[in-house]
Amino acid sequence: MTVIRADLVLSQSAFSHIIEVPFEKVDIAKWLFSLPDAEYQRCAAPDHIAAGATYTDDGRRMSINVEMIGTGLVVQHYVGEITEAAHCRMVSTSDVFTPNGRTKVQVIWDLSAKKIDENRTEYTNAVISHPTEEFLTFIKEHGITWERACADRQASSGDHNRRETPLFAESIARAALAHTHA
Numbered sequence: 748m749t750v751i752r753a754d755l756v757l758s759q760s761a762f763s764h765i766i767e768v769p770f771e772k773v774d775i776a777k778w779l780f781s782l783p784d785a786e787y788q789r790c791a792a793p794d795h796i797a798a799g800a801t802y803t804d805d806g807r808r809m810s811i812n813v814e815m816i817g818t819g820l821v822v823q824h825y826v827g828e829i830t831e832a833a834h835c836r837m838v839s840t841s842d843v844f845t846p847n848g849r850t851k852v853q854v855i856w857d858l859s860a861k862k863i864d865e866n867r868t869e870y871t872n873a874v875i876s877h878p879t880e881e882f883l884t885f886i887k888e889h890g891i892t893w894e895r896a897c898a899d900r901q902a903s904s905g906d907h908n909r910r911e912t913p914l915f916a917e918s919i920a921r922a923a924l925a926h927t928h929a
Contacts, residue, residue: 749840750880751853755893757882758900760908761857761873764916770862772923773870774832779858780808782918787812790918791911796820810837817903820844825856833860840879850885853877858915870916874908876900 766773780800787798796813803809808827813820822844825837837856842849857873878896886896 749851751840752878752880752883753853755878757852757876757878757897758904759873759875760901760905761871762909762912763869763871764913765863765867765869766916766920766923767866768868768920768923769866770833770860770868773860773868773919774923775835775858775860775870775919776808776827776830776832778919778922779810779835779837780830781922782810786918790914791907794907795911814907816843816907817899818846819903821854823854823856825854834858843882847889848885850882851879852882853879860919870912870919872908872912872915874904876904 782798782800784798788795791814794815796815798810798812801809801811803826808830810823810825810827812823812825814823815821820843822842823839824841825839827835828838829836835856835858837858839854839856841852841854843852854874854876857871857875859871859873861869861871863869883893886893
């Protein structure tokens with residue numbers, strides 16, 4: 748069983764982007780669970796490799812994302828804890844393939860929309876990661892300090908989130924407008 752160390756933060760970042768779409772037309776959950784693989788890839792090329800939507804065994808919505816974060820290939824199994832039009836909270840125990848081998852971290856991806864005015868919406872993409880006990884053992888075995896692991900993950904994950912947030916926001920806007928005109 749994977750033990751998550753929620754008391755420790757490996758990295759965290761949040762970025763926002765304003766889109767020219769009325770708040771009432773935004774549906775993050777619909778966008779996320781119908782996001783075409785090629786569109787996901789465009790939202791952070793070349794880091795984003797693949798995405799798809801499925802369900803857990805007990806019927807909860809799930810988004811599978813494969814991406815490079817720094818030097819790690821990350822396979823994320825995001826399970827929707829909240830899957831609403833204006834807010835999705837996705838939680839993954841993610842497999843991370845590094846040059847030193849494979850380990851696991853928990854990643855919480857929080858996607859939200861806030862009304863700015865009648866025609867504009869602010870999208871926020873927040874990501875926080877927590878180590879697993881397995882990860883803590885992994886870094887110790889490879890002579891990596893906790894501080895170094897945090898600094899490396901913060902730099903790579905923060906940069907990735909900064910680049911993908913406006914692209915996700917504009918993709919959500921296009922989906923909202925396409926739905927409006929359909």
